[in-house]
Structures are given as structure tokens and as C-alpha cells.
Amino acid sequence: MSKATDEKFMTAALDLAVQGGRAVSPNPMVGAVLVRGGRIVARGYHRYFGGAHAEVECLSRYRGDLKGTTMYVTMEPCTHYGKTPPCAPMLASTPIGRFVIGMADPNPLVAGRGITLLRKAGKRVDLGVLGDEAEDLNRRFVRAVTQHRPYVHLKVAQTLDGRITKGGAGRDMITGPEVRRVVHAMRTDFDAVLVGANTVRVDDPRLTVRGMQGDDPHVVVLDGRLTLAEDARLIRASKKRTVYVIVTPEALRKRRTRAVALARAGVQVLAVDGGKGRLDLRAVLGVLYDEGIGSLLVEGGADVFGQFAAGGLIDEMSIFVAPVLAPRGAPAFPTGSLAALVREASYMHTHDAGRDIWIHAMFD
Ligand code: AOF
Numbered sequence: 001m002s003k004a005t006d007e008k009f010m011t012a013a014l015d016l017a018v019q020g021g022r023a024v025s026p027n028p029m030v031g032a033v034l035v036r037g038g039r040i041v042a043r044g045y046h047r048y049f050g051g052a053h054a055e056v057e058c059l060s061r062y063r064g065d066l067k068g069t070t071m072y073v074t075m076e077p078c079t080h081y082g083k084t085p086p087c088a089p090m091l092a093s094t095p096i097g098r099f100v101i102g103m104a105d106p107n108p109l110v111a112g113r114g115i116t117l118l119r120k121a122g123k124r125v126d127l128g129v130l131g132d133e134a135e136d137l138n139r140r141f142v143r144a145v146t147q148h149r150p151y152v153h154l155k156v157a158q159t160l161d162g163r164i165t166k167g168g169a170g171r172d173m174i175t176g177p178e179v180r181r182v183v184h185a186m187r188t189d190f191d192a193v194l195v196g197a198n199t200v201r202v203d204d205p206r207l208t209v210r211g212m213q214g215d216d217p218h219v220v221v222l223d224g225r226l227t228l229a230e231d232a233r234l235i236r237a238s239k240k241r242t243v244y245v246i247v248t249p250e251a252l253r254k255r256r257t258r259a260v261a262l263a264r265a266g267v268q269v270l271a272v273d274g275g276k277g278r279l280d281l282r283a284v285l286g287v288l289y290d291e292g293i294g295s296l297l298v299e300g301g302a303d304v305f306g307q308f309a310a311g312g313l314i315d316e317m318s319i320f321v322a323p324v325l326a327p328r329g330a331p332a333f334p335t336g337s338l339a340a341l342v343r344e345a346s347y348m349h350t351h352d353a354g355r356d357i358w359i360h361a362m363f364d
């Protein structure tokens with residue numbers, strides 16, 4: 001089969017994978033097509049977290065002869081028992097002769113074992129067809145599964161002089177309506193939005209998706225000292241999501257009544273041990289990943305941005321810059337916190353966002 005033909009069928013598998021979207025997170029988006037006599041005879045993709053894997057879904061849609069067929073799959077078939085039984089041994093026992101694979105599975109439980117198993121069973125395996133495309137598609141999954149934490153996108157709305165408040169009391173609007181639309185669209189694409197307790201106190205945000213279709217993300221409030229009020233708007237703003245409040249064990253011990261009041265309001269209070277009465281951000285992210293959160297949109301405030309930057313925990317960043325000055329406002333990043341972020345972005349683009357500018361960067 002020529003390279004162009006292989007790429008044509010892999011493109012079809014990638015197009016299927018995309019359809020999994022946020023429903024499969026924190027698992028990967030995976031697509032598969034079965035080809036016989038130069039034609040696609042079956043298609044499948046991973047539809048939702050915990051559901052059938054793409055390869056299984058694809059095979060279940062085919063009743064014909066498997067002899068002489070080739071399966072194109074965007075990610076290496078798995079070898080572990082997870083929510084479903086392993087795919088690679090099942091595929092090895094079929095008469096499918098050849099497997100064309102986009103990328104190896106970065107999951108440490110698989111990591112090449114699927115490819116080895118298929119080859120040992122006498123199958124022809126070609127790895128890396130449109131491999132970069134497959135890696136790009138599952139950028140978040142790769143980061144999350146290898147680092148055991150959600151993929152982190154930081155969203156900052158700031159003035160020209162790098163301030164996220166104007167310096168007065170209460171909530172400030174920095175950027176305009178176009179940015180607001182972009183941010184709400186972004187929210188539909190993340191498992192959860194994270195903010196600090198101070199931002200909740202000052203802005204009282206709802207952190208829902210408004211003015212467009214899409215699911216509300218879960219909400220995470222970093223609240224080491226357990227100060228969140230049960231009448232905060234984000235608690236009642238949406239019924240279809242979970243609000244997590246992350247506190248230290250010390251605060252939970254001292255402020256039992258507060259914790260009970262929040263739990264009554266439907267909030268999940270999670271204690272994470274950071275030592276010295278502070279939250280350990282790396283540990284918090286590990287706990288969130290274990291809760292099934294594979295991607296996180298970090299929306300502020302300055303202290304939170306600073307902690308993510310200082311911890312080297314930023315995978316992607318959107319900075320929205322408004323053409324205004326606020327010399328008395330609070331800087332987006334506290335002094336010194338950006339030092340750990342001084343590395344080249346692997347991707348950097350600027351876009352117009354109405355009267356504001358959107359600087360979009362990714363870090364490897
Ligand atoms: C998917 N969908 O189509 C493929 C995956 O808990 P499980 O059984 O769903 O296993 C999830 C792992 O299986 C995932 O981390 C990845 O390593 C592998 N392949 N996963 O969700 C798929 N092919």
C-alpha cells in the first residue's frame with residue numbers, strides 16, 4: 001500500500017477520533033477504520049470515557065471476512081485491563097493481517113507492549129503514519145497520562161501594563177465582549193475551571209458557559225484556609241457539574257462547621273496535605289487527575305497564576321491584552337514567579353479579539 005493511501009485511511013481514522021471530543025477525557029481520542037480491497041468496510045471511535053475502545057467499536061460493525069484486511073488505528077492498541085479488556089490480544093487472535101498505527105500509547109501501562117504483541121503474533125505493524133497529527137490531537141492526554149496531572153491552560157485577561165485589576169474595590173472588566181466569547185468557548189473545551197478563593201471573594205464569578213452551546217466545566221477553588229461562603233454564585237450557578245474546594249487538613253480540622261455548610265450546599269471538600277498549612281499544587285493536581293479531571297482552565301487570580309508559573313505547571317497559555325493602562329492594579333504574575341517559565345514556547349500566535357489582542361502560546 002502506498003504512503004498516500006495509508007495517509008488517506010489514517011486521515012479517516014483521525015477524523016473519527018476527533019468526534020470523541022471532551023466526552024472521552026481524560027482518556028484519549030482514538031479512531032479506527034478497517035480496510036478491505038482498498039475500501040473502508042468499518043469505522044469506529046472511542047465515544048465516551050469508559051466506553052468501548054475504537055478498535056472494538058470498529059470490529060463490532062463488521063460481519064465479513066477479516067482475511068486480507070488492514071486496520072488503521074490512530075493509537076497503539078492497549079494491553080492492560082482498564083475499564084475494558086485489552087484490545088491487542090483480541091486483535092492478535094483475528095485474521096487481520098496488517099495494522100497501521102498513528103502513535104504509540106504513552107500510557108505507562110501500555111507503552112509499546114501492544115505493538116510488540118501484534119508483531120509477535122505475526123502481524124505486520126507500521127507505526128507513525130500521520131504520527132504528528134495523532135500526537136497533536138492527543139496533546140492533552142499525553143501530558144496528563146505521563147505526568148499524572150491534568151493538562152493546564154492558563155487564561156489571563158490583562159492591561160497593556162500587565163495588570164489584572166484596575167486598583168479599585170470589586171470586580172473590574174479589563175477585556176471586551178469578543179474576549180468574553182472566546183473564553184466561554186474555551187470553557188466548553190475543558191473538564192474543569194480553577195480559581196483561587198480570593199478571586200471568588202472579589203469577583204463572585206459563575207464560571208458557567210453562557211451565550212453558546214456547551215457543557216459547564218466542573219469548578220475547582222483553591223481555598224487552603226477554607227473561607228469559601230456557601231452563597232458564592234458558582235455553587236448554585238449550575239446543577240450539572242461538581243464544585244471542588246481544595247483545603248489543607250489543618251483548615252478542615254479547625255473549620256468543621258464551614259466544611260459541613262459547604263457539603264450541604266453540594267460542594268466536594270477535598271483536603272490535600274501540603275505541609276506548613278499551605279497547599280502543594282503538584283499534589284492538588286494529582287488528586288484532581290484521580291478525580292477524572294484531564295484538563296484544567298486556570299482563570300486566576302494573580303497568586304494562583306504565580307503558583308502555576310513558579311511550579312513549571314503551564315502547558316498552554318492565553319493572554320488577552322486590553323489597550324488600557326492600570327498602574328495601580330495588581331500584576332498578573334507576582335514578582336519572580338515568571339522566572340520558571342522562561343523557556344521558548346513551542347507554538348506562539350497572536351489573534352485579534354475585537355479591540356483586544358489574544359496571545360496564544362504552548363509549552364513542551
Ligand atoms: C481509550 N479509548 O479507543 C483506546 C484507548 O480504562 P480503559 O479500559 O478505557 O483504558 C484506557 C486506556 O486505554 C487509555 O489510557 C489508553 O492507554 C488505552 N487506549 N483508550 O479510552 C481507545 N484505544
Ligand code: ZN
Nearest residue numbers: 053078086087
Ligand atoms: Zn484498547
